[in-house]
Amino acid sequence: LQILPPHVALLPSSGMGHLVPFVRLAAALARRNCLVTFITTHPTVSLSESRLVSRLLSAFPHVTPLEFHLLPLDHSTANSKDPFFLQFEAIRRSAHLLSPLLSSCSDPPLSALITDVSLASAFISITDELRLPNYILFTSSAWMLSLCLNFPTFVVNTSTNLSGGSATASDDIEIPGVPPVPKSWLPPLLLDLSNLFTTQFMANGQELIKSNGILINTFGNAEQATVAALNEGKVVNGLPPVTKIGPLAPCEFEKGSSVEWLDGQPAGSVLYVSFGSRTAMSREQIRELGDGLVRSGCRFLWVVKDKKVDREDEEELGGIVGQELMERMKDNGLVVKNWVDQGVVLAHPAVGGFLSHCGWNSVTEAAWNGVPVLAWPQHGDQSINAQVMEKSGIGMWVKSWGWGRTEVVKGEEIGQKIGEMMGNDRLKAQAANIREESRRAVEVGGGSYKELEGIIEKWKI
Numbered sequence: 468l469q470i471l472p473p474h475v476a477l478l479p480s481s482g483m484g485h486l487v488p489f490v491r492l493a494a495a496l497a498r499r500n501c502l503v504t505f506i507t508t509h510p511t512v513s514l515s516e517s518r519l520v521s522r523l524l525s526a527f528p529h530v531t532p533l534e535f536h537l538l539p540l541d542h543s544t545a546n547s548k549d550p551f552f553l554q555f556e557a558i559r560r561s562a563h564l565l566s567p568l569l570s571s572c573s574d575p576p577l578s579a580l581i582t583d584v585s586l587a588s589a590f591i592s593i594t595d596e597l598r599l600p601n602y603i604l605f606t607s608s609a610w611m612l613s614l615c616l617n618f619p620t621f622v623v624n625t626s627t628n629l630s631g632g633s634a635t636a637s638d639d640i641e642i643p644g645v646p647p648v649p650k651s652w653l654p655p656l657l658l659d660l661s662n663l664f665t666t667q668f669m670a671n672g673q674e675l676i677k678s679n680g681i682l683i684n685t686f687g688n689a690e691q692a693t694v695a696a697l698n699e700g701k702v703v704n705g706l707p708p709v710t711k712i713g714p715l716a717p718c719e720f721e722k723g724s725s726v727e728w729l730d731g732q733p734a735g736s737v738l739y740v741s742f743g744s745r746t747a748m749s750r751e752q753i754r755e756l757g758d759g760l761v762r763s764g765c766r767f768l769w770v771v772k773d774k775k776v777d778r779e780d781e782e783e784l785g786g787i788v789g790q791e792l793m794e795r796m797k798d799n800g801l802v803v804k805n806w807v808d809q810g811v812v813l814a815h816p817a818v819g820g821f822l823s824h825c826g827w828n829s830v831t832e833a834a835w836n837g838v839p840v841l842a843w844p845q846h847g848d849q850s851i852n853a854q855v856m857e858k859s860g861i862g863m864w865v866k867s868w869g870w871g872r873t874e875v876v877k878g879e880e881i882g883q884k885i886g887e888m889m890g891n892d893r894l895k896a897q898a899a900n901i902r903e904e905s906r907r908a909v910e911v912g913g914g915s916y917k918e919l920e921g922i923i924e925k926w927k928i
């Protein structure tokens with residue numbers, strides 16, 4: 468009897484924050500001799516998504532693409548204007564079209580489908596019908612997973628209006644087995660129960676329990692207690708195993724061009740500033756941030772985004788940031804529009820700090836490269852991630868910069884906090900330790916390496 472290698476299909480969701488961990492997982496599985504089918508949804512929202520999928524497929528010619536053409540979504544039937552959440556919905560509503568495509572992947576038959584958490588509730592029933600094990604890749608922190616699992620119960624049990632009243636320190640979302648989440652740190656959209664994102668989040672939270680397992684891209688010891696609580700049934704009863712496979716290592720094929728300017732800067736001197744692929748700050752805040760960067764006296768590399776979707780980001784830097792500020796910044800910094808290859812930047816020896824929104828991939832990439840973080844969450848899961856990041860010891864978070872505030876954060880304060888973070892030797896040492904710990908976890912014999920091996924073994928049976 469010949470044991471065939473497992474054949475795994477991966478279904479990512481929309482947006483770089485969701486796609487990046489999927490391409491890394493695809494690469495990790497392909498390197499361990501699994502047969503990988505990578506489901507590519509058409510159309511994609513951003514150019515960066517199509518580019519990343521092409522890079523994966525060129526680097527791994529044995530990964531088989533499976534084209535999944537989505538039904539057009541009537542936007543009037545979905546309560547959201549966010550192009551990425553609308554795309555989640557388009558994928559979810561096209562779920563029935565994936566069944567025949569998965570059935571056709573029969574050479575050899577599929578061992579499992581790994582689905583992004585944002586699509587979970589729409590696809591678990593599809594895999595049930597096909598008698599195909601369904602695993603979820605959770606693309607955020609374990610604490611966020613705990614919130615996701617409990618939020619539906621919280622909504623049912625609470626008699627208070629979520630958006631009503633002021634969010635005070637005691638105004639917490641209690642989660643069994645793990646620390647409570649202050650209401651003011653919730654993704655703001657969750658305060659509106661009729662919003663498309665909230666309905667998806669609730670549906671996914673309810674269905675995760677029906678999956679065969681949850682893979683989580685978390686790192687280091689920061690979330691050990693949370694993962695233990697999840698696996699001991701303290702957070703919700705009957706949860707399938709939560710397996711820590713992170714941090715999923717950045718891959719060679721993700722790398723694009725380097726930023727030559729960095730080569731001329733002293734080691735550890737540059738602050739990298741980026742708020743992820745989906746955040747466009749207000750013009751007023753952009754200008755205060757620029758002022759803060761100048762005041763900090765540090766060297767910096769700043770990625771400016773003016774639009775949520777890269778295809779629409781057309782205005783010149785001078786118009787967005789202002790000519791006067793561009794002039795003030797030119798001696799100490801490099802300002803670029805829309806995109807740099809973050810993996811290349813964070814790995815560069817000149818980079819000594821990261822002013823980040825704390826999207827979960829950015830946090831794991833900072834850990835992977837041992838770069839201290841100054842957190843400035845903008846939306847979504849980012850406050851929860853910022854807290855996990857700060858607890859891990861890799862960085863600091865100025866909580867008063869949260870999304871609850873009405874006025875912009877002034878340049879003077881930004882400059883002062885940047886100086887504090889860049890000059891903090893304790894953070895540098897802790898970040899260096901977390902870098903080593905992260906690499907040990909995923910190398911042969913490491914904790915996350917063994918966890919993934921264990922799952923692959925299960926698929927072989």
Ligand code: BUP
Nearest residue numbers: 483484487743744745806807808809826827828829
């Ligand atoms: Br911007 C930017 N270069 O210029 P997150 C992002 N990235 O390589 P997000 C670049 O996109 P969510 C850039 O390395 C990371 O892997 C970055 O994911 C890469 O934040 C990914 O950090 C961005 O999770 O997603 O995009 O806000 O909203 O899901 O948190």
